[in-house]
Amino acid sequence: MTTRRAVIAGGGIGGLACGLALARNGWDVEVLEQAPQMTEVGAGLQISPNGMAVLERLGVVPLIEDALFEPEAIELRMGRSNRRVFRLPMKGYAQDRWGQRFVQIHRADLHNGLLQALRAQATARVRTNAKITGYVRERGGASVYLERGDRVFGDVLVGADGVRSVIRNQMNGADRARFTGQVAWRTVVPVAALGDDAPPPYGVIWAGRGKHAVTTRVRGGSHVNFVGIVEQNDWQEEGWSIPGKREDALKDFGDWQPCLTSVLRASEGMFRWALFGRPPLASWCDGPVTLLGDAAHPMLPSMAQGAVMALEDAVVLADELEHTSDISQALLRYEGGRKPRVTRVQDRSARNARMFHQRSMLGQLMTYGPMAIASRLSVTTVHRQQDWIYGYKSDG
Numbered sequence: 498m499t500t501r502r503a504v505i506a507g508g509g510i511g512g513l514a515c516g517l518a519l520a521r522n523g524w525d526v527e528v529l530e531q532a533p534q535m536t537e538v539g540a541g542l543q544i545s546p547n548g549m550a551v552l553e554r555l556g557v558v559p560l561i562e563d564a565l566f567e568p569e570a571i572e573l574r575m576g577r578s579n580r581r582v583f584r585l586p587m588k589g590y591a592q593d594r595w596g597q598r599f600v601q602i603h604r605a606d607l608h609n610g611l612l613q614a615l616r617a618q619a620t621a622r623v624r625t626n627a628k629i630t631g632y633v634r635e636r637g638g639a640s641v642y643l644e645r646g647d648r649v650f651g652d653v654l655v656g657a658d659g660v661r662s663v664i665r666n667q668m669n670g671a672d673r674a675r676f677t678g679q680v681a682w683r684t685v686v687p688v689a690a691l692g693d694d695a696p697p698p699y700g701v702i703w704a705g706r707g708k709h710a711v712t713t714r715v716r717g718g719s720h721v722n723f724v725g726i727v728e729q730n731d732w733q734e735e736g737w738s739i740p741g742k743r744e745d746a747l748k749d750f751g752d753w754q755p756c757l758t759s760v761l762r763a764s765e766g767m768f769r770w771a772l773f774g775r776p777p778l779a780s781w782c783d784g785p786v787t788l789l790g791d792a793a794h795p796m797l798p799s800m801a802q803g804a805v806m807a808l809e810d811a812v813v814l815a816d817e818l819e820h821t822s823d824i825s826q827a828l829l830r831y832e833g834g835r836k837p838r839v840t841r842v843q844d845r846s847a848r849n850a851r852m853f854h855q856r857s858m859l860g861q862l863m864t865y866g867p868m869a870i871a872s873r874l875s876v877t878t879v880h881r882q883q884d885w886i887y888g889y890k891s892d893g
């Protein structure tokens with residue numbers, strides 16, 4: 498078979514992972530990224546065992562090992578009182594049960610690891626300053642148009658261009674984004690800047706009335722990552738890098754635990770953005786063109802699975818394209834295989850967002866009571882509930 502050529506729209510986590518998976522299978526790959534440089538924003542990611550399985554398969558783990566932090570546990574606590582609702586042990590348990598670690602990492606470190614691995618592939622290239630404006634299907638493949646005027650052809654075109662995907666909009670019509678009524682905060686600060694008031698070195702979900710926060714450790718444990726999500730209707734800008742004011746973040750979380758307010762006070766840059774929901778797409782495929790990651794299935798961050806789903810997509814897509822010359826059929830099999838799983842994760846993410854925001858005492862009792870009892874009675878039972886998500890293996 499002659500070397501096949503893949504064009505990938507977008508050099509985020511999904512696009513790079515897909516490029517890497519295809520290049521490792523012998524494809525000639527070009528990743529087109531609109532940004533002038535390959536950089537990622539300062540924020541943390543939790544990578545569950547199903548995501549680590551993909552990174553190991555792609556040979557990325559040794560490249561990011563020093564940047565990983567493996568928390569002892571994931572906890573749910575009340576943001577104001579610090580009362581612990583449940584604790585799910587992770588360190589050691591995750592490896593035993595799901596075959597991989599549950600880790601936390603800075604997005605930039607994961608992005609760098611993927612980029613390094615991709616650049617080590619002789620048949621892969623990354624082009625920056627390459628903003629795509631649309632695509633056209635042609636005989637034997639598809640071409641994208643770049644804002645600068647070029648046209649780039651591939652036997653397959655993968656739209657990994659994120660939540661506001663140009664490829665998706667052309668394929669499925671205008672984006673039907675709906676504001677969720679939730680606004681997110683994010684910041685990363687060095688642990689050393691927090692004195693005795695650092696959040697515990699676990700993954701902690703802090704719940705409260707109409708809001709929740711998550712604290713994790715990144716950069717090998719040396720930095721705290723804070724994400725806060727607040728129900729709020731008067732602010733609707735969507736974008737990762739919109740600066741927010743510390744005073745406003747303190748208005749939202751000022752009466753929560755000192756280990757959280759200390760992070761906000763020590764922050765040298767807060768970012769704030771509105772969260773939008775998008776209904777599942779009718780189709781991810783248009784002949785030799787498909788979608789991947791947030792472009793295909795954007796989700797709320799409340800299950801910490803968006804990047805992990807993009808990683809899974811990447812290897813499943815590469816597997817489907819292996820040993821076949823019928824690209825359109827392979828893409829349909831990829832969509833059919835992935836859709837039920839990602840739709841379930843999208844639904845759960847939306848449900849979690851509501852669960853962490855219980856406003857009434859009764860609501861809190863009804864929601865958190867059974868969780869508290871279950872985690873005290875049997876850790877195995879709670880772990881078992883995560884099997885469908887963390888135990889997934891892309892290679893069967």
Ligand SMILES: Cc1cc2nc3c(=O)[nH]c(=O)nc-3n(C[C@H](O)[C@H](O)[C@H](O)COP(=O)(O)OP(=O)(O)OC[C@H]3O[C@@H](n4cnc5c(N)ncnc54)[C@H](O)[C@@H]3O)c2cc1C
Binds near residue numbers: 660
């Ligand atoms: C607060 C928050 C916390 C999160 N935490 C987690 C977590 O803990 N774990 C987890 O797994 N996920 C998490 N996620 C989700 C995760 O960040 C996303 O799902 C993931 O980044 C999606 O990757 P992607 O490659 O599909 O899209 P993106 O990361 O958005 O990458 C898309 C790329 O395409 C480029 N692009 C866009 N348009 C064009 C164009 N026209 N031409 C060329 N290039 C273009 C962009 O510049 C970008 O580089 C979180 C999300 C949020 C908001």
